[in-house]
Amino acid sequence: MKVKDLSDSELLYGHKACPGCAAGTVARLILKVTGERTFLAYPASCLSTVTSIYPQMAFSVPSFTAPFPATGAVLSGMAAAVKAKKLQDVTVLGIAGDGGTADIGLQALSGVVERGDRIFYVCYDNEAYMNTGVQRSSLTPFGAATTTSPVAGSSAGKRGVKKNLFEILVAHRIPYCATASIAHTADFLNKVEKAKNTDGPSFIHVLAPCPTGWGFPSDQTMAVGRLAVETGLWFLAEYEQGRVKMNSVPRNFRPVEEYLGLQKRFRHLGPAERKLIEGQRDREWADMREKWGF
Amino acid sequence: MSNDTLTARRAFMSANDAVSYGVRLCRPEVIAAYPITPQTSVVEKLSEFIAGGEMDCQFINVESEHSAMAAVMGAAMMGCRTFTASSSQGLLYMCEMLHYVSGSRFPIVMMNANRTVAAPWNIFGDHRDSLAMRDAGWLQVYVENGQEALDAVIQAYKVAEDPAVRTPVMVCLDGFVLTHTYEVVSIPGQREVDAFLPPFVPGENVLDLANPRSLCISVAPEWQTEFRHQQQEAMAAARRAIAGADGDFAGVFGRRWGGMVEEYRCEDAEYVLMGLGSVMGTTRLVVDKLREEGLKVGLVKVRYFRPFPNEEIAALGRRVKGIGVIDRDVSFGNAGALYTEAKAALYSAGDASPHTVNFIAGLSGRDITKEHLETMYRKVIALTEGKAEREIQFAGLRWEEW
Numbered sequence A: 001m002k003v004k005d006l007s008d009s010e011l012l013y014g015h016k017a018c019p020g021c022a023a024g025t026v027a028r029l030i031l032k033v034t035g036e037r038t039f040l041a042y043p044a045s046c047l048s049t050v051t052s053i054y055p056q057m058a059f060s061v062p063s064f065t066a067p068f069p070a071t072g073a074v075l076s077g078m079a080a081a082v083k084a085k086k087l088q089d090v091t092v093l094g095i096a097g098d099g100g101t102a103d104i105g106l107q108a109l110s111g112v113v114e115r116g117d118r119i120f121y122v123c124y125d126n127e128a129y130m131n132t133g134v135q136r137s138s139l140t141p142f143g144a145a146t147t148t149s150p151v152a153g154s155s156a157g158k159r160g161v162k163k164n165l166f167e168i169l170v171a172h173r174i175p176y177c178a179t180a181s182i183a184h185t186a187d188f189l190n191k192v193e194k195a196k197n198t199d200g201p202s203f204i205h206v207l208a209p210c211p212t213g214w215g216f217p218s219d220q221t222m223a224v225g226r227l228a229v230e231t232g233l234w235f236l237a238e239y240e241q242g243r244v245k246m247n248s249v250p251r252n253f254r255p256v257e258e259y260l261g262l263q264k265r266f267r268h269l270g271p272a273e274r275k276l277i278e279g280q281r282d283r284e285w286a287d288m289r290e291k292w293g294f
Numbered sequence B: 001m002s003n004d005t006l007t008a009r010r011a012f013m014s015a016n017d018a019v020s021y022g023v024r025l026c027r028p029e030v031i032a033a034y035p036i037t038p039q040t041s042v043v044e045k046l047s048e049f050i051a052g053g054e055m056d057c058q059f060i061n062v063e064s065e066h067s068a069m070a071a072v073m074g075a076a077m078m079g080c081r082t083f084t085a086s087s088s089q090g091l092l093y094m095c096e097m098l099h100y101v102s103g104s105r106f107p108i109v110m111m112n113a114n115r116t117v118a119a120p121w122n123i124f125g126d127h128r129d130s131l132a133m134r135d136a137g138w139l140q141v142y143v144e145n146g147q148e149a150l151d152a153v154i155q156a157y158k159v160a161e162d163p164a165v166r167t168p169v170m171v172c173l174d175g176f177v178l179t180h181t182y183e184v185v186s187i188p189g190q191r192e193v194d195a196f197l198p199p200f201v202p203g204e205n206v207l208d209l210a211n212p213r214s215l216c217i218s219v220a221p222e223w224q225t226e227f228r229h230q231q232q233e234a235m236a237a238a239r240r241a242i243a244g245a246d247g248d249f250a251g252v253f254g255r256r257w258g259g260m261v262e263e264y265r266c267e268d269a270e271y272v273l274m275g276l277g278s279v280m281g282t283t284r285l286v287v288d289k290l291r292e293e294g295l296k297v298g299l300v301k302v303r304y305f306r307p308f309p310n311e312e313i314a315a316l317g318r319r320v321k322g323i324g325v326i327d328r329d330v331s332f333g334n335a336g337a338l339y340t341e342a343k344a345a346l347y348s349a350g351d352a353s354p355h356t357v358n359f360i361a362g363l364s365g366r367d368i369t370k371e372h373l374e375t376m377y378r379k380v381i382a383l384t385e386g387k388a389e390r391e392i393q394f395a396g397l398r399w400e401e402w
Helices: A022-034 A046-051 A071-084 A098-103 A106-115 A165-171 A185-196 A221-230 A256-260 A271-292 B015-025 B040-051 B065-076 B088-093 B095-103 B146-160 B190-196 B221-253 B279-292 B310-317 B337-352 B370-384
Strands: A038-043 A052-054 A063-066 A091-097 A120-125 A176-181 A202-207 A236-240 A243-248 B009-014 B030-033 B058-061 B082-086 B109-114 B139-142 B169-174 B182-187 B261-264 B271-275 B297-302 B304-306 B322-327 B355-360 B392-394
Touching (some): A022 A038, A038 A071, A052 A063, A098 A106, A098 A165, A120 A185, A176 A185, A176 A221, B015 B040, B109 B146, B139 B146, B146 B221, B190 B221, B261 B310, B279 B370, B355 B370
Parallel strands (some): A038 A091, A120 A202, B139 B169, B355 B392
Antiparallel strands (some): A176 A236, A236 A243
């Protein structure tokens, strides 16, 4: 996909997201690729609360708020309707947050992928339940402070690592899945186009930094997103035709401190815990190299 | 045999199969379902119809009941006629979705095979599952036999899709007693059903590329009351639509089920039993027997629990001396659900109110025998003659005289 081919028309107008919100940008960019012939579902999430409170509706494509656990299932129903009504050249799209995808929505996501329905599902990952007030999700990274993994007394942020959603989807042998970053826009848009054209289920897991929940200035969203990749704490990969391909392999990682230090959610971490995060990163990359051979 | 060649005939089948034929005749475009006993044979039969090319319909094998209702909602908002079926724990698992569907005004029809709810675990029938969904905003109809099950499915689409109603309908069948019991059922011809039930026209409540809108939306407090009021108005409209559908159906197919309620030998009755579903079949026999003895008894089959037949029951209350309400459920800490609502409806009769008593019976598949029912009539009669009776009693309880 070339930038000059990108549509000028906006299918998301006047939403009420926080300044610097990546979720709004993610939705806007996806719709520029999938276009007007898109049927959109989004569960309870930041995206639904900032776009769809009656009577103000921000999407200019047919859209609806899916039940929190059921985005995958409603997409299946819509895909069946596309067949029943013999509609051509349409995209059945779901955009859900990390909670709606990796926690409460995981069963329905697994179901729609296993059935092989022609749907396109995007998880914008801001690493917590943001619109209910920054509670931890299974995609919250190790060490991050949230309102349900607080820093107080014996608690020092989330324990346990971020669930590997990409590998969960790969384990389904889904026809196309990818990770992406809001800060690597061209890479993201190319992946959206591939996903749109996939004959079967497709999935993109896009890291969507959240100024409010993560605690960084609202003009730093792209910088934080870029640092996540450059420090090796986020990876850009694609799975298609049964193989995983890395899209970006930094020769040398930047110190994790550059990423962690920008965000209030990590400020309680001492040198030992920051070292621990660096060690986790190195092990993850060694595992990925071994598994996927890059 | 494709749908179009389906001509009217009679066949020996279970009520579950009767539901499947009813659904097939209504030509849904999308079915999503998850298996649960005793509903399973409905979705198996529909799968066979579709696999064999006898129905032109998309069938989605989902991974849970929650997803079943979510999937049919996804299809309904794209303008498709849809169907699903469930039972017991599955219906409870689906509960969240029932509210989504009714509040978003999608005319989905589902069948519920009535089965008790764990714990203790049990696969047999009572009404606790669907009655627990009383406030989910769905119409609920309870049927007495396989023929009524088939006919009620066809009528359900007619009512649900009425532009003044646009509210989902749950067709409730007693687990095993109906779902797995075989009887002779008349299957209507496809052409007659097509004339009675034309293709679904969803109106504005649909996702449309040419005219994008948002459905299933969030509504702030300053608007929510108006949306809820519209749902209540839809239920009022449903009362008219139910009567209309039953009348129209009788005109085409020659069978009439009574709309909201069916009264049997109530013209001059002084003592009546009231209930839901299959037990009313046995009760008819008991009414006939007691009538031969000269007792002025009758029965009232409550077909629709939502909307509730308040007017019909209030009118009955002004004519009779005593009413026994049979509940195959109990709302712990109060009474059976049907009794609670019937008693509220009877309140309007004031001093002329009949004596009432609630019989909790047939829980979790226990038989309700003719002897039980006869005892109930005699208790109602005794009550009207001044004998003390406990207002709420469990029929045939192991450690009490009955």
